[in-house]
Amino acid sequence: MEDSRVVPVTLTVNGKAIAREVEPRTLLVHFLRDDAGLTGTHVGCDTSQCGVCTVLLNGEAVKSCTVLAVQADGADVLTIEGMEEEILHPVQQGFWEKHGLQCGFCTPGAMLTASYLLSTHPHPSEQEIRESLDGLLCRCTGYETIVRSVQRAQEIMDERRESADRETRAI
Amino acid sequence: MYTAPFDYRRAHDTQEVVTWLQEDPDNTKIIAGGHSLLPLMKLRLASVARLVDISQVAELQGIREDMGGLRIGAFTRHAQLAKDPAVREAAPLLASAAAVIGDMQVRNRGTIGGSLCHADPAADLPAALLALNAELVIAGPGTERRESLDAFFLAPFITTLAADEVLTAIVVPRMVPGAKSTYLKRPHPASGYPVIGVAAWVSVSGGRVEDCRIALTGIGPVPFRAARSEQVLTGRAFSREAIAEAAREAAGSGTLEDDEDGYKSQLCQVYVSRALGDIAQGAG
Numbered sequence A: 001m002e003d004s005r006v007v008p009v010t011l012t013v014n015g016k017a018i019a020r021e022v023e024p025r026t027l028l029v030h031f032l033r034d035d036a037g038l039t040g041t042h043v044g045c046d047t048s049q050c051g052v053c054t055v056l057l058n059g060e061a062v063k064s065c066t067v068l069a070v071q072a073d074g075a076d077v078l079t080i081e082g083m084e085e086e087i088l089h090p091v092q093q094g095f096w097e098k099h100g101l102q103c104g105f106c107t108p109g110a111m112l113t114a115s116y117l118l119s120t121h122p123h124p125s126e127q128e129i130r131e132s133l134d135g136l137l138c139r140c141t142g143y144e145t146i147v148r149s150v151q152r153a154q155e156i157m158d159e160r161r162e163s164a165d166r167e168t169r170a171i
Numbered sequence B: 001m002y003t004a005p006f007d008y009r010r011a012h013d014t015q016e017v018v019t020w021l022q023e024d025p026d027n028t029k030i031i032a033g034g035h036s037l038l039p040l041m042k043l044r045l046a047s048v049a050r051l052v053d054i055s056q057v058a059e060l061q062g063i064r065e066d067m068g069g070l071r072i073g074a075f076t077r078h079a080q081l082a083k084d085p086a087v088r089e090a091a092p093l094l095a096s097a098a099a100v101i102g103d104m105q106v107r108n109r110g111t112i113g114g115s116l117c118h119a120d121p122a123a124d125l126p127a128a129l130l131a132l133n134a135e136l137v138i139a140g141p142g143t144e145r146r147e148s149l150d151a152f153f154l155a156p157f158i159t160t161l162a163a164d165e166v167l168t169a170i171v172v173p174r175m176v177p178g179a180k181s182t183y184l185k186r187p188h189p190a191s192g193y194p195v196i197g198v199a200a201w202v203s204v205s206g207g208r209v210e211d212c213r214i215a216l217t218g219i220g221p222v223p224f225r226a227a228r229s230e231q232v233l234t235g236r237a238f239s240r241e242a243i244a245e246a247a248r249e250a251a252g253s254g255t256l257e258d259d260e261d262g263y264k265s266q267l268c269q270v271y272v273s274r275a276l277g278d279i280a281q282g283a284g
């Protein structure tokens, strides 16, 4: 079909450049799951409501089912697979300690939403945490444990920052 | 869910956008944040042969001071509006409306221009921008025109914008110094869009309402100004009685949708009264 000719896109996903030729109608979430093989990003509603497809696009939380891969051309994308470094990311650690997941289906989106919140509001109030979860549907937890997980993640971030400071001072 | 296939082009200046629209205006569409257009295309409610991406057009971005007001590029995202210091200072009403659109992820993508051009009768920003007396800057083939937002919305999802025109900027006059404002929204529990949204500002001098503007969204086929409520308030003491009387006039200022049982008129009265009450208490 003449219209559906492919276009080249290059995205940096979790620090790695991925170049592909895609149909313009390829959604970012398709690109991540089918082209990059990163199936941690889930598709829940596919109608922009549930937020389980949330990833960070140039550091900002977006619903990847409502972004075209071509719109993300040249961008940096962080998915759940890229969160953990040498140790668990504070958000992952927080969810682990406070049981922020049950079935785990919404968890990739929940964690990226939480890490975006903490990157823009290092010390959010409970109200701010709840508001930031407005775009995430979780059918299991009732959100209580997610809220506690985000609060715990924030403490872990502070603890890690403090101990990093102590180490630099010690040198 | 895939949309039907389409051809994609990324524009670099406004002229290029207009040229591409002109080539086939009926089958070409601008994509800004894509947060109204893509969901429609995925459901195949909108079919488009060619999308023109305006995200790389520098002229359509940024917020700057303009003759005592603000000139806001059409491609300014809701999240930027909500936190921009110039917007919060000169037009806090706009920042507070932008802050309650959809959810955090939606605000990171959706744009002011997309919201206005899409003309969803339940969009939040039109109420704030009507109350702020905003003006639109629109580019078309070989022309640029300005239009008051008051005249822009014709019917649900229909505006005066021609198929080969681009909204380039929104000019927002600075709010009257000392004016107090609020955007009060009753979100639909499922969609998050307003069932009613009331944007209002009031400036009081010597105990009397010197000037005010009130606009409503979500409740009629197009957003509208509650001109009759404004008339009731202006020149009066900003009292509980004046607020109650102004609130009663809100519904009659525009056309409501599905109001056979009077529920929508009741909402207008209650929400205008609450919004003005918040302003009077300084909570706005």
Ligand SMILES: Cc1cc2nc3c(=O)[nH]c(=O)nc-3n(C[C@H](O)[C@H](O)[C@H](O)COP(=O)(O)OP(=O)(O)OC[C@H]3O[C@@H](n4cnc5c(N)ncnc54)[C@H](O)[C@@H]3O)c2cc1C
Residues within 6 Å of the ligand: A048, A049, A066, B029, B030, B031, B032, B033, B034, B035, B036, B037, B038, B039, B054, B074, B075, B100, B101, B102, B103, B106, B109, B110, B111, B112, B113, B114, B115, B116, B117, B118, B120, B122, B123, B124, B125, B161, B165, B166, B167, B168, B191, B192, B193, B194
């Ligand atoms: C889950 C969800 C919840 C939402 N909740 C709300 C809510 O509570 N309140 C609310 O107000 N909105 C809400 N929205 C809509 C959101 O604000 C959209 O972002 C906005 O309506 C459209 O902006 P956009 O930049 O995404 O436009 P797009 O989707 O890219 O475009 C929309 C239309 O405008 C046209 N267009 C865009 N820019 C221009 C331009 N500069 N010149 C000419 N034409 C142009 C396009 O061709 C298209 O027809 C929600 C959306 C989603 C997905």
Ligand code: FES
Residues within 6 Å of the ligand: A042, A043, A044, A045, A046, A047, A048, A049, A050, A051, A052, A053, A054, A063, A064, A065, A066
């Ligand atoms: S799958 Fe993207 S919002 Fe639900």
Ligand code: FES
Residues within 6 Å of the ligand: A100, A101, A102, A103, A104, A105, A106, A107, A137, A138, A139, A140, A141
């Ligand atoms: S943990 Fe099951 S949907 Fe959230």
